[in-house]
Amino acid sequence: MVWRPRAAESKAGIDVTAEILDGKALAKTIQEEIADEVAEFFQESGITPCLAAVLVGDDPASEVYVRSKRKACERTGLDSQLHRLPEDATQDDLLELIKKLNVDHNVHGILVQLPLPKQIDESRILQAVHPWKDVDAFHPENVGRIVQGRPRFLPCTPHGVQEILLRNNIEIEGQHVVIVGRSDIVGKPLAAMLMQRGPGANATVTVCHSRTKNLAEVTRMADILVVAIGVPEFIKADMVKPGAIVVDVGINRLEAENKLVGDVDFEGVSQVASHITPVPGGVGRLTVTMVIQNTFEAARLQLA
Numbered sequence: 001m002v003w004r005p006r007a008a009e010s011k012a013g014i015d016v017t018a019e020i021l022d023g024k025a026l027a028k029t030i031q032e033e034i035a036d037e038v039a040e041f042f043q044e045s046g047i048t049p050c051l052a053a054v055l056v057g058d059d060p061a062s063e064v065y066v067r068s069k070r071k072a073c074e075r076t077g078l079d080s081q082l083h084r085l086p087e088d089a090t091q092d093d094l095l096e097l098i099k100k101l102n103v104d105h106n107v108h109g110i111l112v113q114l115p116l117p118k119q120i121d122e123s124r125i126l127q128a129v130h131p132w133k134d135v136d137a138f139h140p141e142n143v144g145r146i147v148q149g150r151p152r153f154l155p156c157t158p159h160g161v162q163e164i165l166l167r168n169n170i171e172i173e174g175q176h177v178v179i180v181g182r183s184d185i186v187g188k189p190l191a192a193m194l195m196q197r198g199p200g201a202n203a204t205v206t207v208c209h210s211r212t213k214n215l216a217e218v219t220r221m222a223d224i225l226v227v228a229i230g231v232p233e234f235i236k237a238d239m240v241k242p243g244a245i246v247v248d249v250g251i252n253r254l255e256a257e258n259k260l261v262g263d264v265d266f267e268g269v270s271q272v273a274s275h276i277t278p279v280p281g282g283v284g285r286l287t288v289t290m291v292i293q294n295t296f297e298a299a300r301l302q303l304a
């Protein structure tokens with residue numbers, strides 16, 4: 001696959017050669033598709049899928065994410081609930097709430113917003129969510145199914161990465177995808193999905209992380225470079241092969257400048273990449289959309 005950099009065009013005063021993969025527009029398109037299906041599902045079943053979000057404490061970033069999920073529910077015709085617990089809530093408080101939501105027939109999807117306060121054992125909580133309501137796909141049963149190539153739900157951010165590539169006609173099959181970051185939420189499940197047999201996958205996957213030797217040498221081998229490490233503007237132009245496709249999963253708020261940046265130096269990297277996702281307006285928008293899609297699928301699953 002040979003991608004030729006495009007002629008420079010100016011956006012916000014920055015000379016851009018890479019084509020920008022617009023997550024905001026794509027999220028809107030997919031949400032409209034889901035809205036139609038949700039309306040049809042209601043006609044047939046009388047059921048409105050419902051997402052219950054659980055927020056412990058008052059982390060401002062989590063507030064933003066939870067608000068964007070509620071708005072996406074409204075746009076697609078889903079019901080949503082927000083359950084708040086105080087910052088000093090105990091693990092048992094949270095487990096009790098999850099148990100109630102697990103057996104509530106009006107709730108189809110449960111999302112416990114991460115990170116949780118330190119007195120709470122995250123893995124203990126993620127195991128408590130009923131696997132059929134686990135719209136994050138964080139329950140060990142659902143993680144195992146992803147690794148085995150028979151997913152129940154696709155994890156939201158990795159699915160967002162896959163969709164932003166496929167819907168922009170970017171071939172994944174046979175390509176060398178280098179993932180920087182090995183988190184349980186992004187790096188690990190994305191690697192499992194893209195190395196799977198089948199359409200939209202069949203990639204050659206390399207996962208790098210903080211202990212990787214000669215990181216830049218590895219990232220420069222990528223046809224598709226996905227970055228999810230949580231370090232602002234870490235990936236520079238000289239770490240990217242000319243013509244590569246760059247997907248930036250990072251969301252970092254720079255307090256001093258009060259702006260949002262990714263894990264990729266957008267200005268520099270967009271000079272060498274053929275395609276790049278912006279932050280904001282990239283993968284983040286898709287993540288929310290995939291939570292909605294999973295909630296709809298959870299409702300269908302629970303009806304069957």
Ligand SMILES: Nc1nc(=O)c2c([nH]1)NC[C@@H]1CN(c3ccc(C(=O)N[C@@H](CCC(=O)O)C(=O)O)cc3)C=[N+]21
Pocket residue numbers: 064065068111112113114115136156251260279280281282283284285287288
């Ligand atoms: N249980 C759980 N599930 C999650 O899916 C989950 C989580 N916990 N904890 C935190 C991360 C992060 N995350 C994002 C959601 C929306 C945007 C998003 O909408 N971003 C917008 C901008 C948002 C802004 O302006 O701050 C954009 O990139 O354009 C980003 C990131 C979900 N997460």
